[in-house]
Amino acid sequence: MQPRKQPDRTRQQLLESAFAEIHRNGFRGASLETILRETGVTKGALYHHFGSKAKLGLAVIEEMVRPFVEANWKPVLEEDNIIDAAISLTRRLTAERNDFALELGCPFNNLIQEMSPIDEDFRNALNAILQDWRDGLVQGLKCGQQRGEIRQDICPEATGDFIISAIEGCVGMTKASQSQAFYLNAMQGLEQYLEQLRPVCAQDQIRTPKNS
């Protein structure tokens, strides 16, 4: 028998429902009524746990969006070869991503596009997640250069910011296209780009069979 009041569970339910609702409709389009209906929680409970819609949104960013983003990039840095890991992530994303995810895009990117220009608190929270991603990726790229897995003539900072932009761009632009064709193409382009980050000699080893 479980206790009647489970504040942690209630709070978590609200976070998850809000995350989904924001993913579907954006933050401003997200309806508190919908979240309440979906969870069976009342408005009093919601305003007890969070205090405003904005605070709920910020909690979603910190406790749902941040783990979502980091779950994707952090494991890549722990692999042996960062390029191999990035390419295999690219392929996994290409394979796993279903119509639902393609239609709604990346929750992180969605919030940036919608909220960054109009709310400083949101921008700061989202930017903090982005900065961590940037820092981690740049560190990974530098490490890869030291290990000789990545060509020396690229700038890690420029490359890192470009990779992040390209990934989010691929997912984002796919929302405009109804079919999966755009996503598959763009992700293939991304893979080709990642491949070109290898030292030239390593690329040749791979490209040689195609040319011969």
Place this chain on the structure above:
Amino acid sequence: MQPRKQPDRTRQQLLESAFAEIHRNGFRGASLETILRETGVTKGALYHHFGSKAKLGLAVIEEMVRPFVEANWKPVLEEDNIIDAAISLTRRLTAERNDFALELGCPFNNLIQEMSPIDEDFRNALNAILQDWRDGLVQGLKCGQQRGEIRQDICPEATGDFIISAIEGCVGMTKASQSQAFYLNAMQGLEQYLEQLRPVCAQDQIRTPKNS
């Protein structure tokens, strides 16, 4: 002396104000009242010219967003060397883009992110613009391959969709970062990528001075 009623002028004023308001606040966040206040036009006139907020939005897409997008990519295809032209556009965008544009992002991308998943009419209108861009770019890449300006071992379709994604991604992700640093880095990464699309011999000619 000008006539008191200038329907074309009124309509154009509404389009321009709506374009700016949507750029600032998104379509759903755009307030008709603000547009009316800004233009001095009354609600009766607005609903006479357009008929609903949605139709106003679609008119903005077709008559403001489409020309905006095409004004950027179409000239590139008419240059002699498409890579040179793309790189010079990249540099121009990097130099010209001011804080205002960096903060609000690309009107085309913004609308895709916000509206594509939730409104079929908007998605179709936006996707049509995207398809034209894709087709034009792919044609340009194929043409560049024939002329020997672009390496043969890349897939024009994948490369085209990736380039579009990367461009919009760079502008979009910059919205999260308060400073220009991200944009400058990402655009430098884009330029390096475009450089790598040249045939290897052409790259060497450029890269050699740095290596020697």
Place this chain on the structure above:
DNA sequence: GACCATACATACTAGTTGGTATGTAATCCC
């Protein structure tokens, strides 16, 4: 100059939204 469609202008409505005030019932602590 009559007529009529176009081009506005004004006032109002209905619906939805986030937010709040107030009340109540668990639960924890001493």
Place this chain on the structure above:
DNA sequence: GGGATTACATACCAACTAGTATGTATGGTC
């Protein structure tokens, strides 16, 4: 077990929104 705090629940509100009904004046047409 009593008191206080946490965790809800209900009812209501003010603001804003897109949209509409209705009226009026202008400009072109015959």
